[in-house]
Amino acid sequence: MLVTAFEPFGGERVNPSAAALHALRGRSVAGHPLVTSVLPVSFAASLPKLRRLVLRHRPCLVLCLGQAGGRANLSIERIAVNVQDARIPDNTAAQPIDEPVEPGGPAAYFSTLPIKAMHAALRDHGLPGEVSNTAGTFVCNHVFYGLMHLLATEPRLAHTRGGFMHLPWLPGQGEPSLPLAALTEGIAIALLAAATHATDPKLGAGHTH
Amino acid sequence: MLVTAFEPFGGERVNPSAAALHALRGRSVAGHPLVTSVLPVSFAASLPKLRRLVLRHRPCLVLCLGQAGGRANLSIERIAVNVQDARIPDNTAAQPIDEPVEPGGPAAYFSTLPIKAMHAALRDHGLPGEVSNTAGTFVCNHVFYGLMHLLATEPRLAHTRGGFMHLPWLPGQGEPSLPLAALTEGIAIALLAAATHATDPKLGAGHTH
Amino acid sequence: MLVTAFEPFGGERVNPSAAALHALRGRSVAGHPLVTSVLPVSFAASLPKLRRLVLRHRPCLVLCLGQAGGRANLSIERIAVNVQDARIPDNTAAQPIDEPVEPGGPAAYFSTLPIKAMHAALRDHGLPGEVSNTAGTFVCNHVFYGLMHLLATEPRLAHTRGGFMHLPWLPGQGEPSLPLAALTEGIAIALLAAATHATDPKLGAGHTH
Amino acid sequence: MLVTAFEPFGGERVNPSAAALHALRGRSVAGHPLVTSVLPVSFAASLPKLRRLVLRHRPCLVLCLGQAGGRANLSIERIAVNVQDARIPDNTAAQPIDEPVEPGGPAAYFSTLPIKAMHAALRDHGLPGEVSNTAGTFVCNHVFYGLMHLLATEPRLAHTRGGFMHLPWLPGQGEPSLPLAALTEGIAIALLAAATHATDPKLGAGHTH
Numbered sequence: 001m002l003v004t005a006f007e008p009f010g011g012e013r014v015n016p017s018a019a020a021l022h023a024l025r026g027r028s029v030a031g032h033p034l035v036t037s038v039l040p041v042s043f044a045a046s047l048p049k050l051r052r053l054v055l056r057h058r059p060c061l062v063l064c065l066g067q068a069g070g071r072a073n074l075s076i077e078r079i080a081v082n083v084q085d086a087r088i089p090d091n092t093a094a095q096p097i098d099e100p101v102e103p104g105g106p107a108a109y110f111s112t113l114p115i116k117a118m119h120a121a122l123r124d125h126g127l128p129g130e131v132s133n134t135a136g137t138f139v140c141n142h143v144f145y146g147l148m149h150l151l152a153t154e155p156r157l158a159h160t161r162g163g164f165m166h167l168p169w170l171p172g173q174g175e176p177s178l179p180l181a182a183l184t185e186g187i188a189i190a191l192l193a194a195a196t197h198a199t200d201p202k203l204g205a206g207h208t209h
Numbered sequence: 210m211l212v213t214a215f216e217p218f219g220g221e222r223v224n225p226s227a228a229a230l231h232a233l234r235g236r237s238v239a240g241h242p243l244v245t246s247v248l249p250v251s252f253a254a255s256l257p258k259l260r261r262l263v264l265r266h267r268p269c270l271v272l273c274l275g276q277a278g279g280r281a282n283l284s285i286e287r288i289a290v291n292v293q294d295a296r297i298p299d300n301t302a303a304q305p306i307d308e309p310v311e312p313g314g315p316a317a318y319f320s321t322l323p324i325k326a327m328h329a330a331l332r333d334h335g336l337p338g339e340v341s342n343t344a345g346t347f348v349c350n351h352v353f354y355g356l357m358h359l360l361a362t363e364p365r366l367a368h369t370r371g372g373f374m375h376l377p378w379l380p381g382q383g384e385p386s387l388p389l390a391a392l393t394e395g396i397a398i399a400l401l402a403a404a405t406h407a408t409d410p411k412l413g414a415g416h417t418h
Numbered sequence: 419m420l421v422t423a424f425e426p427f428g429g430e431r432v433n434p435s436a437a438a439l440h441a442l443r444g445r446s447v448a449g450h451p452l453v454t455s456v457l458p459v460s461f462a463a464s465l466p467k468l469r470r471l472v473l474r475h476r477p478c479l480v481l482c483l484g485q486a487g488g489r490a491n492l493s494i495e496r497i498a499v500n501v502q503d504a505r506i507p508d509n510t511a512a513q514p515i516d517e518p519v520e521p522g523g524p525a526a527y528f529s530t531l532p533i534k535a536m537h538a539a540l541r542d543h544g545l546p547g548e549v550s551n552t553a554g555t556f557v558c559n560h561v562f563y564g565l566m567h568l569l570a571t572e573p574r575l576a577h578t579r580g581g582f583m584h585l586p587w588l589p590g591q592g593e594p595s596l597p598l599a600a601l602t603e604g605i606a607i608a609l610l611a612a613a614t615h616a617t618d619p620k621l622g623a624g625h626t627h
Numbered sequence: 628m629l630v631t632a633f634e635p636f637g638g639e640r641v642n643p644s645a646a647a648l649h650a651l652r653g654r655s656v657a658g659h660p661l662v663t664s665v666l667p668v669s670f671a672a673s674l675p676k677l678r679r680l681v682l683r684h685r686p687c688l689v690l691c692l693g694q695a696g697g698r699a700n701l702s703i704e705r706i707a708v709n710v711q712d713a714r715i716p717d718n719t720a721a722q723p724i725d726e727p728v729e730p731g732g733p734a735a736y737f738s739t740l741p742i743k744a745m746h747a748a749l750r751d752h753g754l755p756g757e758v759s760n761t762a763g764t765f766v767c768n769h770v771f772y773g774l775m776h777l778l779a780t781e782p783r784l785a786h787t788r789g790g791f792m793h794l795p796w797l798p799g800q801g802e803p804s805l806p807l808a809a810l811t812e813g814i815a816i817a818l819l820a821a822a823t824h825a826t827d828p829k830l831g832a833g834h835t836h
Binding site for chain 3: 636637693694695696697698702705706708710711712713714715722724725733734735736737743758759760761762763764765767768793827829830831832833834835836
């Protein structure tokens with residue numbers, strides 16, 4: 001199992017995804033040791049690093065984590081879209097506007113993780129979770145789209161499932177926030193649910209808008 | 210120009226889109242008389258009605274309007290996704306979960322309206338606007354996806370552009386809200402910008418998540 | 419009638435209260451010409467300026483306006499509290515923490531304006547309004563408390579009623595926001611309701627927290 | 628040490644304050660065993676029950692807990708106000724509007740707990756906390772005001788300090804929410820800080836509005 005996080009961005013000194021991943025290093029989930037890596041917040045450098053990791057480890061499952069400041073829940077992403085529209089510069093000062101992640105690629109890819117099973121597992125453990133229908137248009141979505149495009153087009157990865165989860169701020173970064181222990185526990189629970197569900201239950205978790 | 214709204218749903222007595230559309234009846238924008246229609250909040254009945262209207266009028270431009278309770282801005286949608294996941298029943302008690310709008314259709318369609326030009330026009334008139342990256346997974350997204358699929362696949366509509374805009378609540382429905390006058394003015398401004406821009410300016414309006 | 423606003427603060431370039439007050443200059447409400455003034459965002463200088471204005475004009479009614487970035491409604495304040503606790507420095511770099519506005523003064527003063535009548539008037543005109551139970555602990559509350567203390571202790575002002583109303587951001591400052599026209603109309607409506615209601619109707623507008 | 632919570636209200640089946648208090652039963656803080664009690668959400672019955680408990684136990688410290696659905700943080704209240712304005716009926720169908728908690732009482736009482744020390748303790752433990760300047764106008768504020776009035780006027784309680792803390796929803800009740808473990812830990816941390824600080828540090832925790 002490959003789990004990635006991002007370094008801090010936008011002038012912040014921490015990224016909850018990296019903090020939580022650090023706390024998870026060395027763990028196993030459902031018998032699979034976690035391979036962990038922190039990606040750069042860079043349109044140019046993030047995907048090449050992720051691709052190398054995926055092709056080297058050929059994991060059964062890839063979960064990329066990112067920060068979603070302002071969201072209240074561990075936020076399981078449903079869909080990645082083929083657009084880059086950067087409200088702020090990335091950490092290398094790149095700021096693409098309305099450019100595709102993958103020229104000629106489809107408009108979007110759905111996550112191949114069992115997002116409803118992951119959502120139900122968080123709920124059953126008393127943790128705040130949600131299914132989200134947008135991963136934004138910044139580096140998080142860029143990595144999520146690039147991952148799904150790789151898994152869809154690379155035959156050696158035909159058995160690898162992939163997805164993305166956004167995390168709220170840590171206390172002190174802004175509001176709302178969740179304590180680090182809740183993030184760490186939530187990631188482990190979501191990974192276990194993903195590893196142990198081949199298909200998704202029919203559970204409503206949509207949004208009216 | 211065809212502009213549609215929705216009837217009330219979810220137990221509410223008003224829908225800001227229908228209220229604003231009512232106020233716009235009889236107007237012209239950029240020399241085009243507005244054809245207006247209120248669609249049912251029904252997965253089964255909304256798209257057939259919209260398809261009939263589009264094929265009968267063959268407008269240069271279709272803008273569908275809907276309610277997004279909880280959003281603060283006139284919210285120009287970027288992308289429609291091929292999924293129905295109804296958190297609440299529609300007005301006929303249908304509540305599909307994780308079914309496609311169009312079996313075999315692409316995962317998503319981008320709006321073909323100049324969303325950045327519309328966004329800039331709202332800003333230039335002192336109105337609160339935003340580009341949104343999700344229209345949800347309820348009847349609004351259903352209609353938006355169905356519209357874009359129709360425009361993409363029906364040769365007689367090769368010159369029709371289409372898109373979707375969500376509106377905040379009216380005062381009294383919930384918070385945040387915008388007065389009816391602001392909604393009505395904003396729709397007219399967005400339509401004018403859409404009618405007069407063949408292509409989109411390079412203006413950042415993305416989200417980090 | 420005396421109506422005051424504040425200059426911009428916290429690094430912002432506009433203050434919706436000053437923008438709206440500018441648009442109201444020269445108007446009369448219920449036959450009373452409006453006396454308008456913009457106060458400095460300064461713990462030291464704001465109240466002396468307000469006191470001079472009130473004592474010079476001896477108005478029937480004083481309404482002070484301020485910015486409440488993050489609020490969605492025209493926000494009629496119920497109560498001023500005897501504390502200064504500045505999260506950010508004022509425009510003169512003063513940042514008092516847990517000091518009273520008026521040493522020895524009561525813990526709080528209630529507004530003497532008919533806040534429920536003002537609230538109902540906004541609602542009846544389709545504008546987003548609310549009764550708020552906190553004006554914060556910065557210069558807005560400082561001015562509100564100082565005004566009410568002056569009206570309570572200065573015999574020459576026995577017939578002057580006073581209160582405070584916070585305004586949301588203007589579009590472009592942040593979210594949620596209201597267009598300038600909505601703010602200006604709302605202030606005029608609230609003033610008219612205050613001028614024409616000697617007592618308050620029994621209308622619920624409380625908060626559970 | 629006396630710690631109280633509230634039963635569920637407003638049609639909800641749980642109240643995070645009661646759930647957290649249940650988890651804390653039998654504990655001691657700073658050598659003081661916790662006396663715990665769940666109060667009815669009733670304007671008529673809550674204060675008599677609290678008064679009996681306080682007079683019987685004469686604790687060094689009273690902390691009342693309540694639910695603040697929609698808040699993101701453990702929310703330490705600064706001030707109680709002498710008004711009842713019920714947006715919804717209490718659990719006995721009483722719904723007072725603009726009536727004082729204590730006729731002839733002062734407009735407000737400040738908490739006598741070291742709210743800044745409690746706030747700093749939450750922060751230092753990585754938990755989301757805030758100082759709030761309004762406890763609303765429902766039964767929570769009613770109990771808070773009644774407690775402070777009792778402590779201010781009853782000579783036998785001259786050494787008892789009192790205050791109030793609001794808690795966010797639990798997951799499943801609404802958003803934002805905090806897991807039960809975070810609430811329970813936060814209450815214990817706040818109690819310890821209150822018990823061990825006779826005076827408050829000069830730490831800014833105000834709001835601009």
